[in-house]
Amino acid sequence: MSTKTLNYDTTNAKSLLREVSERSSQNLSACYQCRRCAAGCPVGEETGVTPDRLIRMVVLGDREEALNNLLVWQCVACYTCGTRCPNNIQTARITETLKQMSKEAHLDPLRPRVADFHSSFMAAAEHVGRFNEIEGMGLYEAKTAIKELKKGDLQAVIDEMMGQAKLGMKMMKKKRMHFKVDKVKNVAEVKALYRKAKQGKGA
Amino acid sequence: MTMEMAYYPGCSLHASSQLYDIQCKMVFNNLGVALKEIEDWNCCGATAAAKTDDFLAIALPARNLGIADATGLPEIMIPCSSCYSRTLISQQRLSCDPEIKDAINAELGKKIDGKIKVSNILEVLRTKIDSGEIAAKAKKKLAGLNAACYYGCLLTRFPCDVQVSDDVENPQGMEIVCKALGAETVDWSYKTDCCGASASVNDAEESQLLMSRIFKDAIARGANCFISTCPLCQFNLDAYQDEVGKKYGIAERLPVYFITELIGLSMGFDPIEMQIDRHLTDAMPLLKELKLI
Ligand code: SF4
Numbered sequence: 029m030s031t032k033t034l035n036y037d038t039t040n041a042k043s044l045l046r047e048v049s050e051r052s053s054q055n056l057s058a059c060y061q062c063r064r065c066a067a068g069c070p071v072g073e074e075t076g077v078t079p080d081r082l083i084r085m086v087v088l089g090d091r092e093e094a095l096n097n098l099l100v101w102q103c104v105a106c107y108t109c110g111t112r113c114p115n116n117i118q119t120a121r122i123t124e125t126l127k128q129m130s131k132e133a134h135l136d137p138l139r140p141r142v143a144d145f146h147s148s149f150m151a152a153a154e155h156v157g158r159f160n161e162i163e164g165m166g167l168y169e170a171k172t173a174i175k176e177l178k179k180g181d182l183q184a185v186i187d188e189m190m191g192q193a194k195l196g197m198k199m200m201k202k203k204r205m206h207f208k209v210d211k212v213k214n215v216a217e218v219k220a221l222y223r224k225a226k227q228g229k230g231a
Numbered sequence: 232m233t234m235e236m237a238y239y240p241g242c243s244l245h246a247s248s249q250l251y252d253i254q255c256k257m258v259f260n261n262l263g264v265a266l267k268e269i270e271d272w273n274c275c276g277a278t279a280a281a282k283t284d285d286f287l288a289i290a291l292p293a294r295n296l297g298i299a300d301a302t303g304l305p306e307i308m309i310p311c312s313s314c315y316s317r318t319l320i321s322q323q324r325l326s327c328d329p330e331i332k333d334a335i336n337a338e339l340g341k342k343i344d345g346k347i348k349v350s351n352i353l354e355v356l357r358t359k360i361d362s363g364e365i366a367a368k369a370k371k372k373l374a375g376l377n378a379a380c381y382y383g384c385l386l387t388r389f390p391c392d393v394q395v396s397d398d399v400e401n402p403q404g405m406e407i408v409c410k411a412l413g414a415e416t417v418d419w420s421y422k423t424d425c426c427g428a429s430a431s432v433n434d435a436e437e438s439q440l441l442m443s444r445i446f447k448d449a450i451a452r453g454a455n456c457f458i459s460t461c462p463l464c465q466f467n468l469d470a471y472q473d474e475v476g477k478k479y480g481i482a483e484r485l486p487v488y489f490i491t492e493l494i495g496l497s498m499g500f501d502p503i504e505m506q507i508d509r510h511l512t513d514a515m516p517l518l519k520e521l522k523l524i
């Protein structure tokens with residue numbers, strides 16, 4: 029786990045805690061650092077940050093650490109921490125909130141591929157109202173490839189494409205690829221919901 | 232007597248996991264349940280919506296719930312764990328937040344009234360076990376199968392208060408179905424562990440580590456196959472098993488069966504018609520070896 033010393037920001041701790049608590053609808057103040065969540069978190073070891081630690085960052089007002097750590101990006105939303113927490117704190121909701129806040133603060137995502145994947149998924153799902161695997165993956169691959177190329181990392185692009193192509197070939201062989209695009213007829217209604225979300229009419 | 236049940240297949244059952252859609256219809260038909268796919272449904276948004284927009288995460292499944300309510304049927308079955316989870320969470324949230332419900336209903340032709348019961352496939356199967364209907368149709372005993380029943384995350388764990396019909400840490404629904412079919416199951420530690428979900432695509436290293444733990448434990452306990460009820464869990468374990476095995480030095484490969492494949496086999500359905508030959512980790516040899524086909 030991370031042993032980095034966290035900064036106690038006496039002026040901004042309260043407002044950060046309030047913002048994260050409200051947006052995630054989780055009562056972070058209830059956390060008494062028992063670390064039951066930490067024991068069950070499947071990615072705690074690799075990310076170096078467990079849910080209890082993430083909550084601590086927010087409570088102490090260490091905005092920089094809270095918006096910029098690997099758990100925010102690598103939380104797989106398995107809900108183990110929240111199921112086991114004696115105080116019912118769902119850290120997956122907190123990582124979702126922090127991810128959105130980090131985006132709003134225009135921070136570079138620590139795992140850009142995760143961010144690209146979710147936005148590509150949503151773009152593809154919005155387009156015709158249903159998620160089309162080929163379109164979603166296509167958008168995602170394109171976004172990733174452009175970024176890697178900008179970094180001058182041609183090998184990464186080739187590796188990724190080869191990996192995906194291998195899986196694609198395997199799926200073709202087993203007749204698991206479906207090229208017919210499944211559409212929602214009343215896609216206008218679905219788009220209206222997306223529009224409402226963008227206007228911030230939501231929760 | 233045939234009864235009708237509303238049915239939400241979700242995107243994966245209309246795409247790469249079409250075989251599961253076919254199997255669900257075959258099995259439930261034979262149990263006297265006509266699955267009525269709800270009209271013009273949209274994608275529930277999966278975890279991507281939750282991670283990008285709180286309103287959409289509620290609103291996308293809500294539209295489907297409105298359509299489902301309008302069918303007048305009492306129950307809707309959702310086989311994909313991710314779709315099931317998102318839909319149940321949405322229904323729960325709508326019931327306790329009239330403001331968001333009104334905001335969404337304002338956009339919908341078919342309004343949500345919140346009446347329909349949202350069930351996963353195991354809940355429906357359990358009632359058919361209890362009533363003896365599965366036993367009555369299960370002609371063939373699936374002797375020799377020793378399954379690691381894999382529930383994954385979303386069947387029993389929710390980010391909010393909803394009624395969970397099975398034990399959260401040690402669910403038994405699939406084991407009960409297996410026993411009714413004459414298949415053995417193993418006790419193991421990773422049945423509700425996460426496979427990494429979409430990390431298999433966007434963070435392969437992490438998801439492969441998580442999957443390697445799942446494979447190792449199942450093998451160490453003597454399982455000869457996995458069982459799943461979720462197209463996403465099934466796909467991950469099925470599609471990446473070879474790659475993960477090579478990377479982590481695991482020699483064995485276990486077929487990953489949908490629960491409907493086992494029920495269908497014991498009902499005497501043709502494995503090719505059920506498309507069991509289309510798995511990415513070969514699922515036919517074990518069945519042949521055990522003389523189940
Ligand atoms: S289990 Fe809950 S109370 Fe305990 S440390 Fe984790 S979040 Fe805090």
Ligand code: SF4
Nearest residue numbers: 069103104106107109
């Ligand atoms: S939901 Fe996220 S933080 Fe909680 S245990 Fe799972 S991966 Fe860890």
Ligand code: SF4
Nearest residue numbers: 241242243275277314
């Ligand atoms: S969760 Fe997946 S399968 Fe379910 S509707 Fe959404 S994209 Fe489709």
Ligand code: SF4
Nearest residue numbers: 383384426428463464
């Ligand atoms: S086990 Fe994997 S696919 Fe299944 S619910 Fe969990 S993350 Fe999703």
